[in-house]
Amino acid sequence: MKPAERFRNFQKYSPIEPFEVLSKRLGRKIEDIVKLDANENPYGPAQAVKQSLANLNNINIYPDPESRALRAKLSEFTGVDQNLLLAGAGADELIDLILRVMLEPGDVVINCPPTFGMYPFDTRLNNGVVFEVTRNNDFSINTKKIREAITENSAKILFLTSPNNPDGSLILDEDLRQILELPVLVVLDEAYIEFTADTLTDWRKKSHIQWVSSFENLVVLRTFSKWAGLAGLRVGYGAFPSWLLPSMWAAKQPYNVNVAANQAAIESLKSLDFLTNNVRKIRQDQRKLFRMLSTIPFIEPVPSEANFILCRVNNFSASYLKNFLLEKGIMVRYYETPLLENYIRISVGKPDDHMRLMKALEELQ
């Protein structure tokens, strides 16, 4: 017996290193590590979430396979009919599930790098073929090339991300509208959309999740990992066209969203004042960090709408800079891909984290 041949050289996704591992490796206490590498929320969940997790008394019972209570709250939050919503163990699970349901072996999926690494990973995992349409120099999508690629490859799925990870750029409504005219399922990943506005009302205006009821070929994914500070619990959701939902329900693992994740997500939706306030702080600190980074001669920060800033590194190699910062206990995201060879991405942390980062960068001047 041996695993399928295609896994012999399978390109893995490179996830982050956990605190504990890094703490041992660097010989530093966990509290002494500044973690700016995974776009996590430095303020964590709301107090009510922690309280309700401490009081959970049904963890011996499997969770609701349909996450009904959560979907009802999500419907109020997003304005989307709950019958079009499905929750998952993070947006990550839903990306995989869409591909499992949609792809026949050899089907083409369009990816627009540089972008989130799970789209090509899950495509390959599900026997699909990735066709790359590289972004323009300013990280905007190349709509003309996307259109050609879809037609020439009879592509099944196109992944778009707004704001895009790693640069934080938004997709223009006009571009999205044009793309939606094409015969392809568009999966729009809005993992960071809450960082594009200050208030609940504006979050609704900025998100395209309500477009799902008007466009038959649109899926919109969102998550609690970023704005709600629940990355460790793995809970996300998506809005799907009605023709796709029966297959998604059929293929999904029955208990994909665990009891704690369901509960924490519901409590988060009841703690919106606290969470929107944190988002506002993160947005303000993002702007301040951008201004501070701009004063460093070898750093060129890229304007971003999200809780991270991609930085072009001049004079040094990006890997040297990443390792230099790591030695000082500061973790940033570094990429081993040709498109991002000279870049690092810095997540927005707390003001003290930024001070430590700036002090370290100033030492290199």
Ligand SMILES: Cc1ncc(COP(=O)(O)O)c(C=O)c1O
């Ligand atoms: C663009 C994008 N989509 C999805 C995810 C994953 O979301 P989740 O934690 O809900 O799986 C991330 C996480 O970094 C991301 O950057």
